[in-house]
Amino acid sequence: MVGSLVGIQGVGAAAPSLRLRAGDVAAAWGSRGGKGQAAVCAADEDALTLSWLAVVRALANAGRSPDEIDGLWWGTSRPPFAEGPSLAVLGSALRLRSDVAGALMSGSAHAGMEALVAAWDAVAAGHARIAVVVASDAVIPGPGTPWESRVGAGAVALVLTAGAGPAALVSRAHRNWPVLDRYRGDGEASTRDMYDPRLFREEVFLPLLTEVAGKIGEAHLWSLPDPDGRLGAVLARRLGADASASASVYAELGDTGAAAPLLGLRGVLHTPGRAAVLGYGGGRATGVAVEVNDALPGSADDLGAGMVVSYPEALRARGQLLSTGEAVPMGVPPGSAAFVRGGVEMLALQGGRCVECGTLNVPPSVHPACIGCGGEKFEVRDLERAGTVHTFSVNYSMPAPFVAPLPLLIVDLDDGARVQFQGLPEDAPNLAVGDRVELVLRRYAVERGVPVYGYKARRVTS
Amino acid sequence: MSWNRVAVVGAGLIKFGELHQQSFERMAAGALEAALASVDKGMSRSAIDFAVVATQRTTLWGHESISGNTLPSVLGLNGIACTRVENACPTGSDAFRIGAMAVASGVYDCVLVIGVEKMRDKSPDEGLLSRAATGHPIYQRGESAPALFAPFATRHMHEFGTTREMLASVAVKNHHNGVLDPYAHFQNEVTVEQVLSGPPVCHPLHLLDCCPQTDGAAAVILVPAERAAEFTDKPVYIAGFAMASDHPWMHEKSSYLGFKATTLAAERAYRMAGLGPADMDMAEVHDCFTITEILDIEDLGFVEKGKGGIASIEGETAIGGRIPINTSGGLLAKGHPIGATGVAQLTECWWQLRGEADQRQVDIRHGNVLQHNVGGRGSGVAVVNILTTNTT
Numbered sequence: 001m002v003g004s005l006v007g008i009q010g011v012g013a014a015a016p017s018l019r020l021r022a023g024d025v026a027a028a029w030g031s032r033g034g035k036g037q038a039a040v041c042a043a044d045e046d047a048l049t050l051s052w053l054a055v056v057r058a059l060a061n062a063g064r065s066p067d068e069i070d071g072l073w074w075g076t077s078r079p080p081f082a083e084g085p086s087l088a089v090l091g092s093a094l095r096l097r098s099d100v101a102g103a104l105m106s107g108s109a110h111a112g113m114e115a116l117v118a119a120w121d122a123v124a125a126g127h128a129r130i131a132v133v134v135a136s137d138a139v140i141p142g143p144g145t146p147w148e149s150r151v152g153a154g155a156v157a158l159v160l161t162a163g164a165g166p167a168a169l170v171s172r173a174h175r176n177w178p179v180l181d182r183y184r185g186d187g188e189a190s191t192r193d194m195y196d197p198r199l200f201r202e203e204v205f206l207p208l209l210t211e212v213a214g215k216i217g218e219a220h221l222w223s224l225p226d227p228d229g230r231l232g233a234v235l236a237r238r239l240g241a242d243a244s245a246s247a248s249v250y251a252e253l254g255d256t257g258a259a260a261p262l263l264g265l266r267g268v269l270h271t272p273g274r275a276a277v278l279g280y281g282g283g284r285a286t287g288v289a290v291e292v293n294d295a296l297p298g299s300a301d302d303l304g305a306g307m308v309v310s311y312p313e314a315l316r317a318r319g320q321l322l323s324t325g326e327a328v329p330m331g332v333p334p335g336s337a338a339f340v341r342g343g344v345e346m347l348a349l350q351g352g353r354c355v356e357c358g359t360l361n362v363p364p365s366v367h368p369a370c371i372g373c374g375g376e377k378f379e380v381r382d383l384e385r386a387g388t389v390h391t392f393s394v395n396y397s398m399p400a401p402f403v404a405p406l407p408l409l410i411v412d413l414d415d416g417a418r419v420q421f422q423g424l425p426e427d428a429p430n431l432a433v434g435d436r437v438e439l440v441l442r443r444y445a446v447e448r449g450v451p452v453y454g455y456k457a458r459r460v461t462s
Numbered sequence: 463m464s465w466n467r468v469a470v471v472g473a474g475l476i477k478f479g480e481l482h483q484q485s486f487e488r489m490a491a492g493a494l495e496a497a498l499a500s501v502d503k504g505m506s507r508s509a510i511d512f513a514v515v516a517t518q519r520t521t522l523w524g525h526e527s528i529s530g531n532t533l534p535s536v537l538g539l540n541g542i543a544c545t546r547v548e549n550a551c552p553t554g555s556d557a558f559r560i561g562a563m564a565v566a567s568g569v570y571d572c573v574l575v576i577g578v579e580k581m582r583d584k585s586p587d588e589g590l591l592s593r594a595a596t597g598h599p600i601y602q603r604g605e606s607a608p609a610l611f612a613p614f615a616t617r618h619m620h621e622f623g624t625t626r627e628m629l630a631s632v633a634v635k636n637h638h639n640g641v642l643d644p645y646a647h648f649q650n651e652v653t654v655e656q657v658l659s660g661p662p663v664c665h666p667l668h669l670l671d672c673c674p675q676t677d678g679a680a681a682v683i684l685v686p687a688e689r690a691a692e693f694t695d696k697p698v699y700i701a702g703f704a705m706a707s708d709h710p711w712m713h714e715k716s717s718y719l720g721f722k723a724t725t726l727a728a729e730r731a732y733r734m735a736g737l738g739p740a741d742m743d744m745a746e747v748h749d750c751f752t753i754t755e756i757l758d759i760e761d762l763g764f765v766e767k768g769k770g771g772i773a774s775i776e777g778e779t780a781i782g783g784r785i786p787i788n789t790s791g792g793l794l795a796k797g798h799p800i801g802a803t804g805v806a807q808l809t810e811c812w813w814q815l816r817g818e819a820d821q822r823q824v825d826i827r828h829g830n831v832l833q834h835n836v837g838g839r840g841s842g843v844a845v846v847n848i849l850t851t852n853t854t
Contacts, residue, residue, distance in 0.1 A: 328592045330599070346600055362713065363601065371709050391620070391718045393612030394665035395604055398594040399587035405665075406604050410613055410713055420601050420713040428665075433620040444603055454600030 006123045007165030008290070009130075010062025011266050011298040013156040014053035015253055016041040016138065017426070019306040020314040022149035028311045029144055036229070038152040038254025039306060041138045042424075043317045043403065044442040047078045048086065048453065050155035050259075051136040052093050052441040058132065058157035061298030066094055069159075070128035071101035075115030075135045075258050077184075077191075077281075079106055080443075080451045090134075092347040093441050093453060095382055101128055108282025109137065109182065112258035116158070116288065120169050123160050131160045137257030140318050142190040150229055151191075152254025154303075156262045166294040167269055173215035175208045175285040182227070182281070190320075197228065205231055206238060209278050212287040213239050219276035219289055223264025226250045227280070235278075252303075257281075269296035307426060327401040330445040330452075341365045346454055349385065349439065351417045352378035360417035385439040385455070387413035394428045401445075407431055409457045427459040436460040464701035464735045464850050467566045469690035471697065472501040473809040475680035478647045478797040480582045484677070487536040490515075490578045493679035493802070494537050497574070501683065502694040505572075507537070510683070512570040513544040516557035516577035517801035519589075533576070543570075551748060551837020552705070553577065554804025555845035558682065559703045565684045576681040577806070579799035589675055597839065598711075605712065608664035608672060608751060610841060615666050615753035617718035621768070626666060628771030629752040630657035633670045635780050636749060636788050640795025642781075642821040645806070647676045647797035657752075671752040676797025680806035698815050701830060701850035702735030704728075710842040719768070723844035724761040724836045731846035732763075737830055739763035742785065742848075744814055744824045745832040746807035749792040755779075758834060759787060762846070781824055789814065789822040804845065807833045811849050826851075 018040040026034030041050070051074060059066060072091055079086035087104040101122065105114040112135025119131040136155030141148040160169075181200055184191045209225070222241040226232025232250065236243040246264025249256070256263055261279035268275040269292055276289045315321035344350070345363045352364035359372030364380050390412050396404040407423030409431070421439065423431065437457040445452045474496025476489055484492070498505055515533045530544035549556040554577035561575040581589060594606040618624045634654055640646035652670055660669035690697035706726030709715070716722070732738050739762060747762065749755035756770035764785045765773040773779060779787035790796050790810040793803060811831040813819045829851040836844040 328587065328595045330595045330603075362711075363598070366598075371714050391613040391617035393609050393616060393667075394662070395594070395606060395609045395612075396661070396665070397591055397608060397663045398604065398606055399591050402594055402604060408604055408609050408613070408712075410715075410718070418713045420605075420711070422604055433616065444600055452599050454603075 004124045004126070004162060005164050006120050006169045007161050007163055008167040008169070008269070008296060009064070009159045009161045009165040010058050011156065011158050011269060011296055012054045012057025012059070012061055013263060013266055013301065013303055014050045014057065014154065015039050015303040015306060016045045016050060016153045017307055018042055018314060018317060019308045020149065020311065021308060024311045025149035034149055036251055038150055039154055040309070040314045040317055041153050044444065044456070045138070046080055046443055046451065047076045047136045047138045047155070048080045048090055049441045049443060050138065050153065051076070051090055051134045051157070054136065054155035054157040055094050055132055055134050057301065058159050058298060062159035064130060064159055066096050068130050069096050069100060069132050071119065071122055071131040072096060073102050073105065073115040073119040073131065073133050075105040075111035075113070076137050077106060077109050077111055077258050078138050079104060089347060089453060092344050095348045108284070109257040109260070110279055110281030110284045110286065111135070112262050113279035113286040113288070116262065117172060117286065119160050123162055129162055133158045133160060135259045135262045137259050139257045140190045142192060143315065143320055145193060147193055147228065150254050152256045154253045154256035154259045154263055156259050156266050158262065164293065166296045167290050167292045169288060170291050171216045171289040173212045173287045175212050176283065177204070177208060178283050179204050201231060201234070205280065206235065208285045209235055209280060210238055212285045213278060216276055216287040216289045219274045221245060221268035221271060221273065221275045223261055223268060223277040225260060225278060225280045227255060265290070266299050269299035323400055325400065328399045330447045349383045349455055350380050351383045353381055354378055360415065362417055362419045383417050384414040387411040387437055389431065389433055389435040389437060390418065391433060392423070392431050394431065409437065411437055411457050421455055421457040423457050431459065463854065464699065464737065464852065466699040466701060466850070466853065467687050468562045468684050468700045469687045469697045470682055470700065470812055470849065471685050471690055471693040472497045472505060472683035473681070473812040474500045475645055475802070475806045475809050476678060477645050478676050478678035478799060481677035482582065486578060486580050489677065489679035490533060490576060491537060493576055493578065493681040494574065497681035497683050502696065503692065505683065505693060507539060509572045510539060510574045511542055511572055512564055513539065513542060513574040513576060514557040514561045514564070515544060515546050516554040516575065516805060517546060517579055518548050518550065518553045519579060519581065519800060550843050551750065551800055552804060552835035552843055552845040553801045555808070555833060555835045555847055556705060558804060558808055558847055559705060559845055561684050562700050562703060565686055571685065571689070573684045574681060575684065575805060576679070577802035577804060578679040579801040580677055581675040581799055582677050586675065601711065601713065602839070606664070608667050610712065610839065611751045611754055612664040612667050613712065614718045614757060618753065618756070619666065621719060622771065624756065624771035626658055627654055628775045629671055629756065630654045631775040632749065632752040632755045633657045633794055635774070636792040636794040639781065639789050639822060640791025643791045643796060646791040646795050647674055648791070648795045667751055667753065673750050673793040673798040676799050678797055678799035678802040678806065680802045680809050682805055682808055682812070696816050698812050699850050699853070701737060701848040702731045703845070703847045704730030704734060705843070705845045706730065708840060708842040710839040712840050714840060720757050720761045721836050721841045721844060723842055724758060724834065727844040727846040728762050731848050735848045735850070737848060741828045741830050742832045743826045743828050743830060744786040744789055745834065746790060746810050747787055747834045748836045749788055749794050750798055750837070752794070754836070755787060755792065758836065762832065762834060781822060786824045789819060789824060804833065804835045808847060808849070815849055815851050
């Protein structure tokens with residue numbers, strides 16, 4: 001069925017910082033019950049920042065450096081720009097080569113499966129030797145909708161290579177049917193659900209997925225979709241499949257949309273044998289079977305428990321609970337010449353190393369003369385993304401949209417560069433001089449609907 | 463031998479505060495009037511042939527750039543030369559330095575240095591706090607004014623064991639001095655406990671560790687030293703002055719234990735004046751935050767590096783102490799209308815040297831006093847001016 005063999009070399013995943021309990025959502029709307037929890041992005045996280053972390057982890061697990069990657073295929077229903085440079089921004093922040101191939105798949109929760117298949121084809125055809133697939137979502141549900149408490153966020157990345165790796169992609173099947181279920185119209189902020197549970201279950205979901213499952217053949221472990229908290233179990237019974245790995249992702253993170261099929265798949269990639277994943281969304285279903293030869297590096301990594309927040313805190317983080325009054329403009333016109341000059345050095349985190357005295361000048365675009373010796377010759381290089389806190393403050397006095405507490409850290413990176421970064425609010429109470437920190441990509445600001453990304457320093461506790 | 467080529471023959475200011483009823487123009491006129499009235503033998507405003515106007519912030523109602531265009535007209539000096547100076551927190555003290563050079567060059571005979579600042583025509587969010595949204599979109603984002611100084615406090619505490627109580631002692635002293643200064647914005651004492659328990663502004667700085675946003679204006683009049691006797695029998699001379707710069711980004715400091723710009727400016731000003739820190743009878747220094755004063759008195763050589771907190775809590779910098787600092791109440795109690803700040807500090811220095819500081823008067827033994835500002839991103843600009851009554 002397929003040409004050259006394509007293997008999976010490593011996997012990485014990321015969950016956002018926050019967790020919301022379904023019971024708290026139900027209570028806010030005056031109803032009882034509500035089981036489980038879902039992952040929610042902090043105000044500075046989104047599908048792009050989660051993707052970044054998942055890919056960084058996948059590359060580390062696969063033992064690959066960013067400049068070896070020939071293509072990046074990203075599937076998400078929530079790219080940061082409905083139209084704009086989402087893929088290019090992610091590629092720069094990942095320090096991928098500027099000639100990197102790839103595509104952004106979007107439009108539905110099926111996007112993650114589409115990205116996997118497209119990357120597979122590119123490697124099989126020999127257009128890319130090593131490709132990265134990342135599937136991520138940070139779906140924003142409408143407040144008060146029945147599925148609000150189940151909508152989660154997360155990301156997962158696979159490194160694909162020509163030839164079999166610890167795992168190999170072996171078969172696939174598709175099914176197309178123009179039915180409407182979950183959707184979001186042009187310009188709408190939150191996703192809606194035209195959802196008649198029995199109609200969807202009997203006429204759409206079960207028929208499509210059992211058909212696709214039949215075409216990809218037998219497997220001992222499955223990643224199955226579970227759009228309402230019940231259908232996953234029904235489908236598993238219908239197929240006689242063990243879907244406990246994907247069920248535990250749903251239990252922990254909620255419905256992670258485009259990331260869900262591959263997050264579930266990740267959970268079965270440490271057990272040798274035949275595994276299979278089914279993905280559904282936007283009237284399309286795809287099934288893929290994988291032959292696992294050895295436990296895949298990264299398939300058992302812990303994603304962290306996250307921080308449980310109240311319903312109002314979650315609404316604030318999602319931008320659905322806003323204070324009255326005007327926020328100060330953030331003064332970051334993203335289309336300006338300053339971003340043409342400084343965009344890559346910000347996203348890739350670069351410094352100008354003085355060839356005379358070795359001092360790292362950050363950022364390079366505004367440093368024609370070395371702060372150490374006045375020298376004028378520099379090599380631009382990527383900076384280390386870990387370091388030590390030299391000193392810090394925690395700012396409480398800023399106008400909206402800033403939110404206190406905001407740590408500001410002067411960090412000595414491990415390569416000797418000294419750079420100021422924002423810290424994370426949850427680290428504010430415990431910060432100390434000498435703390436170890438790692439840098440994570442976060443959304444610093446949104447100006448006229450345009451996100452601006454940069455690194456923040458996260459305290460390393462272990 | 464000090465430089466002494468230029469004399470200060472008049473100085474004055476208006477009461478600082480939230481002057482919602484006074485326009486920028488009225489404040490400026492009040493400062494000029496006070497300075498003219500202070501000239502012992504009298505001076506007509508027509509004597510002034512050049513004005514240096516110090517103003518840092520832009521304000522509302524058409525004053526988006528107060529410049530040489532505006533001030534002469536509103537001061538009744540239409541037609542004279544007038545230049546605006548902007549140099550962050552040392553704007554006023556830099557205008558003084560430039561005025562001194564203008565007189566010393568021989569080009570001008572009588573120079574008005576006038577600092578005016580409307581801090582409260584904008585709401586706090588639109589004022590200094592909004593600078594959190596300025597600068598580099600990542601590496602300077604969130605940096606409101608307290609965040610430019612708080613990291614120095616953190617590191618000073620880490621390195622030298624400086625405590626929040628030591629920081630608080632600066633606020634307590636300067637509020638006390640402010641009660642003695644009728645021109646000060648705040649006219650109330652504060653306690654260490656009040657400082658410690660105030661709301662956090664930028665850790666480790668709390669509310670009373672910070673200066674307020676204040677409207678104000680101040681003016682001084684400079685003439686060549688050889689003409690001083692036409693205006694006064696108690697001349698005050700400019701013994702020396704200097705300005706210095708440092709890298710503007712917060713992460714470009716080689717140390718967070720002091721301000722390199724201050725150290726450089728002090729070295730140069732002391733050399734020009736032929737004087738040292740031990741020759742000063744008092745000093746007005748930049749105390750935008752309590753930690754700033756502690757770093758200043760170390761950087762200016764009044765106390766050993768690392769001992770600023772102890773010196774403060776032990777009263778060495780109080781009126782009557784070894785080296786009185788900020789007898790006017792400082793920025794913490796008198797207020798910090800940026801362009802006016804340095805000029806108002808120089809007015810306090812002038813009064814102290816002439817024995818006119820009333821309840822705040824310090825013992826003048828050497829006849830020299832020092833004025834200092836530091837500021838800008840990364841505290842990358844500092845000015846030191848030294849005044850003297852000595853002629854040899």
